[in-house]
Amino acid sequence: MRWSQIFIPTLRDEPADAEAISHKLMLRAGLVRQLAAGVYSKLPLGLRASRKVEAIVREEMERIGGQEFHLPVLHPGELWKESGRWSQIGEEMFRLKDRRQGDYCLGMTHEEVFTAIARDELRSYRQLPQIWFQIQTKFRDEARPKSGVLRGREFVMKDSYTFDVDFAGLDIGFDKHAEAYRRIFERCGIKALSVQAASGAMGGSESVEFMSVSDAGEDWTVICPGCDAAANLEKAVTVAPEVVDPDAEALEKFPTPGIRTIDALAHFAGGAPAERQIKTLVYVVDDEPTLFLLRGDHELNEVKLAEATGTTTFRAATPEECQSALGARPGSLGAVSVSNIPIYADDALKGRVEMVTGANDDDHHFRHVSVERDLQDLRWVSLRNAVEGDGCAACGKEVSIKKTIELGHIFKLGLRYSESMNLTVLNDQGKDVPVVMGSYGIGIERLVAAVIEAYHDDNGIVWPWSIAPFHVVITPISLKDEAAVEKTEAIYDGLVAAGLETLLDDRNERPGVKFKDADLIGIPLRLVIGPKGLERGMVELVERGTSEKVDVPYGEAVEQVRARADRLASAAPR
């Protein structure tokens, strides 16, 4: 490909609207352009990179027996009403009406459609297992699109679905996907952690996320350096460093005028540091006031709250509701002697004595509180967010908490969709049984962006070989010397013939411009052909990643590039 024949609108200035590095570079290198919030057009270079990722994904899906489909993006609302998600999902779904006022939506995921196909076509356990996948556009009306294509409202996803007659089959399909995903990310050059995750509204029993550590990420992942375990902060259960309490004394109420916060009480004479306080939070759970107790310096995790209570219908109580439930307003709330309200307590409070907590009497607190002595009917659960310094629940080693990009997510759905949508097959006993499903996704553009987050320097993108939109860029220093041009063309033809995706920078630009652009768009190998070298019969081969330069004889150029290419290509697994 000649540079003059491919549209690569590079930008000198940093786009004002971009914050994330990958976002800036995707715009600057002419990979994408924004159409609306969270909606991006792929330009030729961006499309080439995406296609590389898609090809890897496709190969690995086929390796585990996946069969490629291509489903509609326009879905009848009826289908989503069957699964129940038409009403479950809120504003995140793009909905529309056809001319007859029928409900439709744009697919945000494809469980419903794949399940409908399976329901219509699968009759017998003998047809199972099936692994079905597609690479298709999804639409999600995100509340806050951000960071370029990292969180878009329209994006391409590889989604796949497994159909099995039993849960043992699901486990196999799930493990196959985990292995395929591991290979996909590795081939893309990404170190992806597999992370225990909350299933959310997706339903199902188990889910694993594939995370890439990056400041541009939006998820927090708790990582244990000892046993290699990792979990999403939403789910991670860790052990707080032990606190040594003094001997228990008798419960005592004391006045705390104007003290409303943990922090204020920590600085109040006669108060206590945050880790010696009990934080009492009141939520309305399924219309019932409910207490949640945490150590003063710990944060409530609402995903865990949902898990503990078994419902997603909850909200923080208003001050008025606190008043009517406990007799005091926020700032003076506590659980001492409370018995008519369900109380969930975070594990970190177990066995603690000499604590301070609200007295359910405005401007008063209790001190010398012994948790197990003074609080009744506690339901012990993990409620808090893990924090740095906590110990791994498995091996005890201190965990770290890192920002990560969610590249993939795999779910054991179980019977969630087969039951609601009536997908059954006959088993070997001739009995109708619901099909056991799994669902698995990888965001294509997000993966491209994550690669850029991981592979760039001050001058631009540094593509790994496997995803580079071109392998080699030829940079002629001058187009004036006809003999040099002829030699350049000969090398170009040779590289193309050798099967290398080669970009010939035939633009009549000054060398500096060409070098800058070549670095910016991140092509792994650059071949510089200029008068200086040609005088000596040499051309210069430069590696983008290492900046390593070698002079190679003109006559060996194609061969040498090929050798270098083979080395770069084999550095990543195939």
Add this chain to the structure above:
RNA sequence: CGGGGCGUGGCGCAGCCUGGCUAGCGCGCCUGCUUUGGGAGCAGGAAGUCGGAGGUUCGAAUCCUCUCGCCCCGACCA
């Protein structure tokens, strides 16, 4: 949805508070000449409904009202 910020030639910005000639600057773009190993120089040139609507005023990019869009923080996130 709460909070903050920003919309001025293709890109990056100034001007706005304190209203006033033909709305500036850098980059890019076009033409010509010179140049050509890390974003060239000179000369000439094209290009802007100042996001939109309404209002105040003799006069609005500038003041007021409404509205649309985009970015960031948070909430949310199959």
